[in-house]
Amino acid sequence: MPHSPALLLTAEPIEVRAKLTALSDGSITYRSEDTVSGYLDMCTQHMSVYAIQVDGDGLAPLARNGWYLIVTPDVGPKPGDYALVVRENGDEQVLEYLFSRGGTREFMLLGDRGRVTVKADEDALLTTIAAVVSPSMYKPAAEPKQK
Template sequence: MATLSHGEIWRAIDALAERFDMTPSAMARMAGLDPTSFNRSKRGSAETDGRARWPSTESLAKLLEATGVNFSEFAALTEQATFAPASARKAAPLIGLAEAGREGLFDEAGAPAGEGWDEIAAPDLGEGLFALEVTGDALAPVYRDGDRLLVSPTVEPRKGDRVVAKTSAGEILVRELGRVTARTIELTPLGGRGEERLLARDDVAWVGRIVWVSQ
């Protein structure tokens, strides 16, 4: 396995901050860390006698948990010289999470359809994206009232990813994807809070991966 360099690790952290339209300081606060944890001034400067300063494994673990990004995706960011700038935006359909279970809002693949959608400007992270606005505190502390979840119905979710799933009965679930088999899909509660759901594949209309959050 290739070893990640000091520069690659910090480049991936910066790319992640751009993906979430945040400063490194704001992203550190979101992860429950000291706001200066990812500051550029601490990566190797006069303050550290020019020595390279690496983020701790604990800091990285908290960062990935807070953003819902798994390590393989984070490692992929180290290979990118640049990431799509935060200024790159496209219109994405928006609807309240509480309304999303209404009939006719999605097609069979989980793409937005029908009427009742608003629009917001969102990062251009692929095709078919839509946004769900959280209301209330049912998903706290992971997601709070007013947060907007940008969901991709085309990106294949992997175990550990945060997802939005719609059941064939019309229920909308925001969970982490657990074990997936030929017959079942496991959905685990965010942050360990709530009930775990083991659903038959026939009972799941679609699963979309959460690729960005506006907090």
Template sequence: MCTMTKRQISQERQADAERLKKVWMEFKDKEKANNRKVSQEDVADGCGWSTQGAFSAYLNGRTPLNLDALIKLSSYFNVSPSEISPDLAEELQSVVDRAGRVHHIERTNTERSGRLVSVKAFEKMDENGYYRKLESEEANHENHGYVPSLDASKDAYAIQGTGNSMYPVIRNGWFFVCDPQATPHVTEFVEVALKNGDRVIKEYIGVIGSVLHLLSINSSERSTFDMDEVESVVPVIEIIPPSRHTKNK
């Protein structure tokens, strides 16, 4: 007679389940305080899982947490991945660090010091935050001014956010300082340039396999791009108010 034994998960993954329960309870309490009710089915649907049982299995330690699930859950609950699984978050950061080679960005130990960063010409951001570099000869030769930065390298550039696609986190008219020499970090902002010419600024979650995971700045909406579609991922190192913008260098 064959006896089935329950598979035991590691202590690390059991601890992940306990931290996930804590995040889940705090999330439910916050939603309840705002007169919103959320269920395990809602979480599963938000993470792209077909049944509530997938979330329940992670929550109760029946299924060990993995990187893909960690990205989806931390994005849904809008928490740092390390709040759910510190050791998997370190592994995720390792993936992020290696992703720079995939992005085809050569990073050097460029000296950083206070400097004025030139503002580049881009089309106005649409309601989803997308914009496109202006290629006209007039735009390329026009002086769009400068913003000060304490940490930018000589390769940094600035983008002015236009419209309300990132409100209330970022207001209309503020500037993003983007630095190709910096390293993207989980939950920080990045500028993603796609090979079709579109660009967007979102929160960086990571690269799993060949898929780039992003989170909208002003909501919990997630975006994914196959890395074959991506030209570059450049960290946003500072956000500068319009009062600091100048036309003179």
């Protein structure tokens, strides 16, 4: 039986978009001085998925220096998932999502270092960290061919 064209999906490699440094409270800063040009040698059918390289051990035990976070902007976190939380003031943290209740969302700092509460009416963007990938999966972007 032939496949319907709607069922044929193209899998694309995952682009590495940035490098970040994290503190022990999960707060992150992007390293603008380090450009990342490459991809992870694994595929996804979700076009919005991207990777961020971790610099330092501030996200331990979740991720170590040189590892990659796979971020899925179109998928909201479920309890137990790790999430990239972007607050109204621009602060960003990597936290474990626990639950929503009574107008708040509860998160755990990495390594069970305490809790963070985000009010539901706060316009915080939550995206799921779907996976953590080892540095061996990284491939540099191909150099343009010389003519």
